[in-house]
Amino acid sequence: MTKEEIESQVRDIIVEKFQVAPEKVTVDAKLDADLGADSLDLVDLMMILEDKFSLEISDDQAEKIKTVGDVIAYILDQNKE
Amino acid sequence: MRRVAITGLGAITPIGIGVEAFWQGIIESRSGAREIRSFDHSLFPVHFACEVADFNPEAVIDRREQQRLDRFCQFALCVAGEALADGALALDAVGRERVGCIFASGIGGIKEIEDVHTKLIEKGPRGVSPFLVPKMMTNAAAGQIAIKYGLRGPNFAATSACASGNHAIIIAYLLVKWGEADAMIAGGAEAAVTALGLGGFCSAKALSRRNDDPAHASRPFSADRDGFVMGEGAGALLLEDYDQASRRGARIYAEICGSGMTDDAYHITAPLPDGTMAAACMRNAVHSAGIRPEDVDYINAHGTSTDFNDSGETKAIKAVFGPHAYKLAVSSTKSQIGHLLGASGAVEAVATALAIKHQIAPPTINYATPDPECDLDYVPNEPRPMAIRHALSNSFGFGGHNATLAFRKV
Numbered sequence: 001m002t003k004e005e006i007e008s009q010v011r012d013i014i015v016e017k018f019q020v021a022p023e024k025v026t027v028d029a030k031l032d033a034d035l036g037a038d039s040l041d042l043v044d045l046m047m048i049l050e051d052k053f054s055l056e057i058s059d060d061q062a063e064k065i066k067t068v069g070d071v072i073a074y075i076l077d078q079n080k081e
Numbered sequence: 082m083r084r085v086a087i088t089g090l091g092a093i094t095p096i097g098i099g100v101e102a103f104w105q106g107i108i109e110s111r112s113g114a115r116e117i118r119s120f121d122h123s124l125f126p127v128h129f130a131c132e133v134a135d136f137n138p139e140a141v142i143d144r145r146e147q148q149r150l151d152r153f154c155q156f157a158l159c160v161a162g163e164a165l166a167d168g169a170l171a172l173d174a175v176g177r178e179r180v181g182c183i184f185a186s187g188i189g190g191i192k193e194i195e196d197v198h199t200k201l202i203e204k205g206p207r208g209v210s211p212f213l214v215p216k217m218m219t220n221a222a223a224g225q226i227a228i229k230y231g232l233r234g235p236n237f238a239a240t241s242a243c244a245s246g247n248h249a250i251i252i253a254y255l256l257v258k259w260g261e262a263d264a265m266i267a268g269g270a271e272a273a274v275t276a277l278g279l280g281g282f283c284s285a286k287a288l289s290r291r292n293d294d295p296a297h298a299s300r301p302f303s304a305d306r307d308g309f310v311m312g313e314g315a316g317a318l319l320l321e322d323y324d325q326a327s328r329r330g331a332r333i334y335a336e337i338c339g340s341g342m343t344d345d346a347y348h349i350t351a352p353l354p355d356g357t358m359a360a361a362c363m364r365n366a367v368h369s370a371g372i373r374p375e376d377v378d379y380i381n382a383h384g385t386s387t388d389f390n391d392s393g394e395t396k397a398i399k400a401v402f403g404p405h406a407y408k409l410a411v412s413s414t415k416s417q418i419g420h421l422l423g424a425s426g427a428v429e430a431v432a433t434a435l436a437i438k439h440q441i442a443p444p445t446i447n448y449a450t451p452d453p454e455c456d457l458d459y460v461p462n463e464p465r466p467m468a469i470r471h472a473l474s475n476s477f478g479f480g481g482h483n484a485t486l487a488f489r490k491v
Contacts (some may be wrong), residue, residue, distance in 0.1 A: 017148075018145060019145035040212060043211035044210060044211050047207070047210070052403040064482075073312060
């Protein structure tokens, strides 16, 4: 998967899950403050990402993911390995 | 003690979404039973139920919120919103801490339990959704209604299987009567027409198996009845301090004027065959309303269409009302909408309030073959215009729970 494909898929997932306008899903957008995620949403989002990209996100790693950019960077990083 | 007015109603039923459509379905003597469409029923001995067709919560619940709510809870939010809008109560003027919600469900989010359990088997613990607990719990409806509409008064769920709806309304009624709250949303919601829900009631041998004729399967009080028909939906009432409702010029459908509660203390699913504790329950409701048995014109029966319920309930009515039992009208709304389990009492309370408002007794449809054990006037097949000054609504649940509401025309 290319970087662009991963970015676009992550954005699609976030738009669908949080029901927000695509233009709100910027790299800097904070999942909680900007997109309205609560703690349950964050766990659910990690599960959706695990499914979609066939990976396992540990609780420690998940805690470091705060923004849309963090999500994309994490998936890219995992994809490299 | 205060009097308690019903100033708002909400309903989602298999014969109509919204109070107006529901009442239309009632007076047209329609049945909501048909082949199950929401899941593959081919391996089950029962292939039909009363499902709510074309339910679309979009106007009330956005798509993001929908993901976080089981179907029963979506029903609950919609009917509570309808009742609040119908009553046009200014919550901030009353004070939001003075407005609460007691909301019932017999089963809770059973679809969510099924879905997540499937994921657990497939993927192990990491497949278990963080929304499982807040979606499945029976009190999710009461809590979500509080959040959505900003109701900060007394709030919890009532759970007593098929009597849950009546218990919720009774507790809400008592809270207003005692002055613990000035207004309450009370009701119940159920969405248990799922593989697991159907399977459970099939195995308990509680359901009608009239697969070749679903629309005529729910036939309370008929000699050829063979079990109940599962239904889903929700009902809500806005209850209010009567003086407050009068002062603000609210439309009052009826007054809730009494309640009774007992338990059979006999068997976890079978009712006491002689109906003595159901009788005691109705007697308590009549007594607490401060009326005589002869003042009751109409009873919205529990009337499940099971052999034991209908004969036991008939015996109980005769024990309480004596010769007057043959003069009053008794009908079963379950003949039309099936058995909504924890929501049944709530929807039937809506039906009873509307019966009083319109002075029309709802029918018992599919009444075909008289049963010597059930020899009262069940308002067979067609609604009946009549004077209804006082009415009762019965609900009896697995666990031996009996709960009766008393209503008065205003």
